[in-house]
Amino acid sequence: MGKNLSKKEVKEVLMILEELYPHAKAELNFSNPFELLIATILSAQCTDVRVNKVTEKLFRKYKTPEDYLKLTEEELGEKIRSCGFYNNKSKNILGTCEMLVKEYDGKVPDTREELMKLPGVGRKTANVVLSNAFFKEAIAVDTHVFRVSNRIGLSNSSNVLDTEKDLMGNIEKNMWSKAHHLLIFHGRRICKARKPLCEKCPLDSYCIYYKENVQ
Ligand code: SF4
Numbered sequence: 001m002g003k004n005l006s007k008k009e010v011k012e013v014l015m016i017l018e019e020l021y022p023h024a025k026a027e028l029n030f031s032n033p034f035e036l037l038i039a040t041i042l043s044a045q046c047t048d049v050r051v052n053k054v055t056e057k058l059f060r061k062y063k064t065p066e067d068y069l070k071l072t073e074e075e076l077g078e079k080i081r082s083c084g085f086y087n088n089k090s091k092n093i094l095g096t097c098e099m100l101v102k103e104y105d106g107k108v109p110d111t112r113e114e115l116m117k118l119p120g121v122g123r124k125t126a127n128v129v130l131s132n133a134f135f136k137e138a139i140a141v142d143t144h145v146f147r148v149s150n151r152i153g154l155s156n157s158s159n160v161l162d163t164e165k166d167l168m169g170n171i172e173k174n175m176w177s178k179a180h181h182l183l184i185f186h187g188r189r190i191c192k193a194r195k196p197l198c199e200k201c202p203l204d205s206y207c208i209y210y211k212e213n214v215q
Helices: 007-020 033-042 048-061 065-069 073-083 086-104 123-133 143-152 160-170 173-189 208-214
Strands: none
Touching: 007 173, 033 048, 033 086, 033 123, 048 073, 065 086, 073 086, 123 160, 123 173, 143 160, 143 173, 143 208, 160 173
């Protein structure tokens, strides 16, 4: 059997992370739900820094789904090439824009079910859009949230869906979005994938990974 921290410990862990990262927030740049949706599709297997560079130019010229639909798949692919998997991402973005125009009057829907019908939009992307653009409580589990929360003991599961359920059960609802950003910040800066910097981490006295593998 694996281990989970108690709810009290989870609260304490989040308080420590809040002190460590008082400015934790989305690192993708956007100014409306549509821009966040496009940026999040582009961010698969790519860094936020790279996506921000690409969208800085892209968003200046292309502001609505209709604008994107004037481009061919190849033309859009060229503009987003440096984000990687550009053929697929271009196809998904244009498919998403087409659906937004046809079924949602050009607006981004604000429910998970509807968002997940859009091409290239999985549960994680839907949760990112819900929490960051619509301020709805959701926990998007990306690679950092998955790794860090299972190392610390905020979750004890081997897949992202169960991790999301564990986190929703262990963390108070009004902290879901915040916790998502805190865990990403921690994963990028200290609890890195290959070599976590445990010697710099203030969570060592809570962390189950630390107790089992480092201490
Ligand atoms: S103690 Fe190490 S494994 Fe645990 S959260 Fe900190 S960096 Fe990650």
